[in-house]
Amino acid sequence: MGAMVWQPQEVGVQQICSLLAEYQKPGTNQGQILSQLEQCKQFPDFNNYLAFIFAQGEALPIEVRQSAGLLLKNNLKDQYASTTEEFRQYIKLAMLHAISSPSKPLRHTVGTNVAVIVGAGGLATWPELLAAFVQCLESSDANALEGALDALFKICEDAPLQLEREIPGVSQRPSDMLIPRLLKLFQSPVQDAKCLAVGIMNQLAGGMPNALAENMDRYLSGLFSLARDQSTAVRKAVCTGLVQMLHLQPERLSPHMHDIIEYMLESTQDGDEGVALESCEFWSAFCDAAVEPGVLRPFLGRLVPVLLKNMVYDEYDEEVQDVEAAEEVAGEDDRDQEIKPFHRKTAGHGEEESDSDGEEINRWNLRKCSAAGLDVLSTVFGEELLPIVTPIVQQRLQEEDWRARESAILALGAISEGCATGLLPFLADMVSMLLPKLADPRPLVRSITCWALSRYGRWIAEHGHEPGSVGQQQLDAVIKGLLMCVLDRNKHVQEAACSALATLEEEAQHALMPRMQAILETLAKACLTYGRKNLRILYDALSTLADAVGPALAEPAYVHIFMPPLIAKWQALLDVDRELLPLLECLTSIAQALGPKFEEFAAPVFERCLRIVTMQLAAKAAVAAGQPSEIEPEREFIICALDLISGMAEGLGASIESLVGASNLREVLLQCCQDPSPDVRQSAFALVGDLSKVCATHLQPIMKELVTLAVANLDLTMIRQENMSACNNACWSLGELAIKVQPEQLQPFAAPIVERLVPVLQAPMGSMPRSIVENTAITLGRVAWICPETIAPHLQHFVGVWCAALRLVRDDVEKEHAFMGLTSMLRINPQGALPSFTSLCEAIVSWRMIRCEGLRNEISQMMQLYKQSLTAIGQWNHVMAALSPAVRDKLTQMCNL
Template sequence: MRKCSAAGLDILSTVFKDEILPVLMPLVQVRLALGDDARWEEKEAAILALGAVAEGCISGLLPHLAQIVTHLISSMEDLRSLVRSTACWTLSRYSKWIVQEAQSPEGQSQFDAVLTGLLRRLLDSNKRVQEAACSAFATLEEEAAEDLTPRLDIILQHLMYAFGIYQRRNLRILYDAIGTLADAVGTEINDPKYLEILMPPLISKWQQLSDSDKDLFPLLECFTSLAQALGAGFTQYAEPVFLRCINLIQTHQVAKTDPERAGVNYDKEFIVCSLDLLSGLAEGLGTNIESLVLRSDLPDLLLQCCADDAPDVRQSALALLGDLVKACAGHLQPRLAEFLILAAKHLEEDAKENISVANNACWAIGEVAIKVRNELSPIVMTVISSLVPILSNTEGLNKSLVENSAITLGRLGWVCPEIVAPHMEHFIQPWCRALCTIRDDLEKEDAFWGLCAMVRLNPGGAVNSFAPMCRAIGSWHEIRNKDLFVEIGQVLCGYKQMLSQSSLWEQYFGALDGALREKLAKTYAL
């Protein structure tokens, strides 16, 4: 009833916003002021209510938040464990404000007090308080990010002390807090003094758990974040972790058809978590993962996983394919055609039902394209035939999948323009529409290199789509790559020259929207 009431209050606050505060706050203030320990339940209810309305009523509460947070910090020291745990949760609901305010000296002092209080509660004697404090700390980590760097020493000491006293349920939450810390501070955690505190107990636990123990899942996820954050710093731990992941994938693939021979019951989650950790290793170690891949069956295993009937296995396998191609494409080369045919198949088949699978397939194809370039030639049109329907029928399709498809098509056009350019007129309009929605970044640059390469080979294929192409070019706020800027300028000048010969330039350019026409004329001196 308490939890349902808090959830109801949360919904009221999101619907009615600050309107509820004149009714709510007098009830809360009276209960917060209670000094009588016999009525501690009323105080806890008031703290719970403040947490419930944190999102919906934040603007109305702003003038009072410094006072509220001060009260919550002291409530974390309450004699009653439920008051302590609820105070931790409610503080987490105001994490964003606490971190924002830390820019001022007063706010900094309060941020330190919140951090210190939560770290103390991590080591509380009550399991429920430990759980609430650990979850609240993970939320604060996400908001504070690199602001935690100066406090890493004390944070890691508390986390590792907790590691020694937590039991199974809370250990899972602790792994999450460690992984979130790695995500938050990134490479700052790659310091020998931090690794000496952090890694030995984690490696010890990793070695203790059997290949069928589900407590491996959160530890695998934790290692994934650590591998990405530590980069080359993870090298000394990489080989046993890599081999364990390979073994877990092999074991559970065998268990799928023959549990007796595998010695465990099949659980796809072991495969998914192992693939994700291998992705983290590939991302963190970069080319340093080559020697490990070379001595393993990973390419064969990965191909099996890319063809798996479970969508989440395919999703993680395709993500690993892209990460491995970036790190060591050479070791996948003998089977790249098979990988790409599978990826193109999933791009087509999963586009509506399993968006994440299709997205990862699309991204992996694009990464392969820019890594192996012309070697992609034999299957480029197979992939294009999967991309064009996504760009042409965007209704009901995921926006990121459409954008990813536009980037990947551009990359294919960049590396194999002689194959793709002759077919431009069949896809250029929907492709340019999709390019308009992509934010300025390196992937958009790749796509436009493809546009320029194809237009140079087949300018006639794009002339009837001149306006959509100009809108795509005009969607850039700023092209930072000077070479690409020059290339796009040459494409537009080329069209001006070509169309002027038949007196059509004024007609084509004049048909553009006035603001776009002005922007292009000024930017590219047309």
């Protein structure tokens, strides 16, 4: 393996071993020991000591050596880039020395270290590792074989592309050298090796390296040969591989699909849950893949009952135990480990918000996977499933065992999307049947009923709009039942009920009005009793209600119901309490809905938001400068506070002007618009745009800086996925600012803005997300509308790509502004559009209807002038012939040509 040049000092080894050994002892102050080990990092060769203890401490306890290896792994993640080449080589040699250790825990720790080193430095800087892999994969030493495979598996998890990169001095790529050897190991007598080899090949299949593509038949035949292996781990890996191939290359499986379906059906009933779960993923994958669904039809009569059977809670399921135990401790506050990290709602301008289903997936298991499989099967086969599902569901609903009843309700929810048409005649009766289950003695029956009713929320809402109808009575009954569950003593039922209520609110919107007071009174009461976890979901239900009914929420009687408990929570929380974050989000929606009625709360809310942002920015600056800070900076506080100010700007309109004028918001905004975090910039530029709409005069003193920062975010090198929302909002805010300032204020910036926007439109088709292209087209038009004289002389250089982008924009006021900019420039430079006249015509006919009469007349007059001038030189018929018949006919009709 080569000589190890660096040599440890005995005293150093003893000291570190002593600390690691002490750490293992029960009752030890582990925090103090970790602090001492942390201090050791200041020594440049500390990691070498850890590597030596780990790799060569044969006389030491395994636990001490493994602790050294795990500590080394953590250190390398942060320090590998700053480690000297000499020390890197020593650590690498130590890992190669230990890769065939007789101890399985040590071999696994080698694997994690190897993966970290390869991820940080690349496989090309460690050619000895590839040689060791080849040697170990052909070795008769089971320890060496398993150690190499474990390391390879972890590399494929963390940095699979490393196996595709060429290594200087090596004639083949790593994947070319390793894949044939891995395939050979599918028949290894060593079970762990066989399982790892299949797992590695499954991971490599995601990137489909050339060596795998060339050996695809061998890979598939290898999977088929292991389908009946005695090892459940191997069979699980086989199922994973087949599901992956169904996603990647379904045509490869098509000739064998009948046998594969039979095998997966059998495996979905395997006694080992790991095998059953992996194989159950096949049914969703099958429905998503480009495979003829008819091949599965003959199996439905056997498959659906298997899925339904798997959907019944196991007697000892952890979730059952947790939910049942919550019945006994109702009213106790949530433990910290129950509180999940807060996730903001995000939506950049021009982007869609992500949506999520009502049932939170805490632990993915066979039950949930089977329900998901039934769900997607119903979307493919529709009401064909009903004759299979209905008798089983009806039977289970009558059973005494609550688990059977619960699974029947789960099944009804699962088929809601795909089988709704076939269920239509029975939906009213089904909802009536479900309503009493909201009062079932078992909490999981109550919670699943909330979820199932929410799955039919669209139908319930559609039939609840007609006053006095049976549908409205049923909507009323569903809301009443959900509100009862919102106040349930079991926190799991509370969670399901709030989520279901939020879903129904989205669907029903103004049909909720007759029950508004009851909804708000219930949520206000729950606000006083809920634990931290469910308060977040309650805030979401209130936000969704605000979004659904909008200004209708501003009735003084309603405001007096829900605002006092919210303000009480607001006042009880410290500025650094993370439980404040979902409340900030909730108040954002409420401020938008209440509009001017939010004014009585505006001043303290605005001041606190600004205080939070200022405090967080100061903490960030202190940490960046290596100075002490009283708080740990967290960007979510900045983002949520800025978003709430944006919501207030939207709701209060010009009334926010006095708050902005008397504050230091301008200075804070400038800092946030240049923050390294794209999430912070996203919210900051959104606020710039919203303030531009209502009090642009207060932004004029910093206009130059704002424009410079926004333009910087539109550099082509900045427009990447991780920055996209920030780039979109920067672009949108430029347009909002442009139409609110005087032409002489915008004029100095007009040309630089256009110079930055045009390359976005000129980028190859498909290389830019549609959202940024649309926003760019709108902002370019808005700037042109205000300063046409500056931009019109250059029109011919970009009018073609601009018009192509304008075709994508939906009819609204922003599109009107863009076309006003286009027509303003064409008045000045009509010749500039002639080289792209077809694109101009196609952009005009992209309108369904131009509601602005002035713009409609302007476009019509402009096209008539083009007709006159082009007819005079004999070109009109020629340019019209270049248009498609549909475009030509619509253009003629729109512009009276």
